[in-house]
Amino acid sequence: MIASSAKPTARQLAPSLSHIWQTALDTNQPAALWRLPNQTDKRLIVHLGDKLTEQPIDLDELRPGFAIGLFDNPTDPNREEMAKAFYLHADLQYTIDGNGQVEPKRDVPTASLNPLADAFQVRVRAAMQAGQEPRPSGAGSLSAIEFTETTQPDAQRNFEDAVAEAVRAMQAGKFWKVVISRTKTIEFAEQPDVTILFDRLCAAYPAAFVSAVWLPEGTGGAPAQIWLSATPERLVSVEADGVFRTVALAGTQSAYYPDGTLKRTADALWSQKEIEEQALVSRYIIGCFKKIRLREYVEEGPKTAQAGNLMHLCTQYTVDTNAVNFPQLGTVMLRLLHPTSAVCGMPRPEALHFIQTHERHDRRFYAGFAGPVNIDAASHLFVHIRCLKLEGKTATLYAGAGLTEDSDPQKEWLETEMKCQTLLRGMRG
Numbered sequence: 100m101i102a103s104s105a106k107p108t109a110r111q112l113a114p115s116l117s118h119i120w121q122t123a124l125d126t127n128q129p130a131a132l133w134r135l136p137n138q139t140d141k142r143l144i145v146h147l148g149d150k151l152t153e154q155p156i157d158l159d160e161l162r163p164g165f166a167i168g169l170f171d172n173p174t175d176p177n178r179e180e181m182a183k184a185f186y187l188h189a190d191l192q193y194t195i196d197g198n199g200q201v202e203p204k205r206d207v208p209t210a211s212l213n214p215l216a217d218a219f220q221v222r223v224r225a226a227m228q229a230g231q232e233p234r235p236s237g238a239g240s241l242s243a244i245e246f247t248e249t250t251q252p253d254a255q256r257n258f259e260d261a262v263a264e265a266v267r268a269m270q271a272g273k274f275w276k277v278v279i280s281r282t283k284t285i286e287f288a289e290q291p292d293v294t295i296l297f298d299r300l301c302a303a304y305p306a307a308f309v310s311a312v313w314l315p316e317g318t319g320g321a322p323a324q325i326w327l328s329a330t331p332e333r334l335v336s337v338e339a340d341g342v343f344r345t346v347a348l349a350g351t352q353s354a355y356y357p358d359g360t361l362k363r364t365a366d367a368l369w370s371q372k373e374i375e376e377q378a379l380v381s382r383y384i385i386g387c388f389k390k391i392r393l394r395e396y397v398e399e400g401p402k403t404a405q406a407g408n409l410m411h412l413c414t415q416y417t418v419d420t421n422a423v424n425f426p427q428l429g430t431v432m433l434r435l436l437h438p439t440s441a442v443c444g445m446p447r448p449e450a451l452h453f454i455q456t457h458e459r460h461d462r463r464f465y466a467g468f469a470g471p472v473n474i475d476a477a478s479h480l481f482v483h484i485r486c487l488k489l490e491g492k493t494a495t496l497y498a499g500a501g502l503t504e505d506s507d508p509q510k511e512w513l514e515t516e517m518k519c520q521t522l523l524r525g526m527r528g
């Protein structure tokens with residue numbers, strides 16, 4: 100017999116991303132996996148210990164972790180309350196490089212968590228020894244992941260009725276903008292490996308923030324679920340050097356001509372309705388700066404930005420928090436901005452009320468916010484759109500459209516279809 104007992108290399112001994120992710124699922128430990136826009140490294144954290152609860156998101160105080168906040172959780176802008184979110188601590192941290200090589204970070208969690216951390220590592224090793232081969236990393240993975248769309252016969256009519264109703268309310272002067280959303284359900288042939296879907300989205304959308312968040316049963320009283328997204332919209336970020344960023348993103352068109360060729364961003368034409376819709380979002384952000392008497396911000400745009408299969412109008416805002424001596428700006432702006440008029444409307448209370456009374460689904464984390472906090476001394480929170488909720492083999496996709504009094508219900512429906520395509524195309528790989 101030819102000996103096949105060559106010593107395993109260090110590489111073969113290292114767990115793969117899917118080993119660690121699967122162990123988090125098997126042990127009911129919440130986990131978050133993400134890749135920042137235009138970066139190669141992916142990050143994974145596992146939360147050990149206590150059940151997740153909603154907590155105030157104070158970027159200056161929280162220990163490293165990942166926040167995921169509900170849409171329907173606005174704070175009263177007149178009270179000094181902080182935005183709330185479910186918060187996963189980075190008790191175990193891993194970096195996954197461009198070749199799929201996993202590097203654990205040697206930060207020991209707090210002493211009381213050590214036994215849990217050890218037990219987790221044992222489970223990961225057991226998964227490896229059980230012969231679960233680490234799959235090749237990257238979107239090139241050949242495993243077919245099949246899914247079919249579930250037909251929802253009344254979905255289009257219900258959505259268009261809600262749009263027509265919103266248009267009437269805006270023509271009557273009740274509010275100026277509202278974002279109405281709908282869902283689309285798909286059924287996977289078998290429970291998908293989320294790390295493959297995540298890798299595919301990363302490869303398809305290098306400029307997006309891509310994330311997958313595992314919330315075990317009972318988080319916020321809900322069944323076990325995984326939220327997956329590839330969002331183009333930054334809500335609030337504060338870099339290690341103290342630079343604060345946010346964007347006003349709105350207006351949507353396909354990034355392709357009808358014959359399938361890609362448009363250049365410079366060739367995108369925008370209607371008056373879209374220009375006004377985006378200007379409302381910009382005005383809202385500037386209104387927030389005014390409220391806190393911040394004058395020294397840099398505004399760039401609006402410019403056309405490509406987001407996967409779509410294009411949007413985007414204005415970027417940056418502030419040097421060191422120069423203006425305002426270290427809490429990120430925390431304060433998160434409280435003031437969420438939910439922005441890009442996903443809710445203006446004025447916010449009226450738009451929110453309309454959404455709550457006219458949408459037939461609970462948005463949960465759709466149009467909430469998600470992202471790493473105090474990881475490598477930086478925090479990056481994104482508006483949680485272009486997302487889906489996975490429960491077993493069933494995924495619910497969410498997509499919305501910003502409406503003004505000039506909106507056409509059928510066009511808005513098509514816009515939500517295009518937004519659903521971002522994830523559907525990306526996941527097909």
Ligand SMILES: C=C(O[C@@H]1C=C(C(=O)O)C=C[C@H]1O)C(=O)O
Pocket residue numbers: 278280332348349350351411441442484485497498499500501502518
């Ligand atoms: C609400 C969504 O997207 C938002 C709404 C947009 C619009 O109305 O044109 C554009 C970008 C996003 O700010 C979504 O993708 O579900």
